[in-house]
Amino acid sequence: MSPSVYGIDLANIPPAIIGMEACGASHSWARELTNLSHAPKSILCCAMAS
Incomplete structure (x- = not known):
């Protein structure tokens, strides 16, 4: 699932x-969470x- 689904x-x-x-996707998730x-x-x- 992409971060936008949970955003x-x-x-x-x-x-x-x-x-x-x-994990491999955690950096992307971290950016999304920081933006929120x-x-x-x-x-x-x-x-x-x-």
Whole structure:
């Protein structure tokens, strides 16, 4: 799914810290979230498994 599909819902919530797994698309998602006043945080997958 593209960020624009979720953009409508993410634009309607107050600014938040949003954690996401670091992957190939995470940089694109981070830009979209930053444009919506959110604070994206990338987490390495090995840190999520612990």
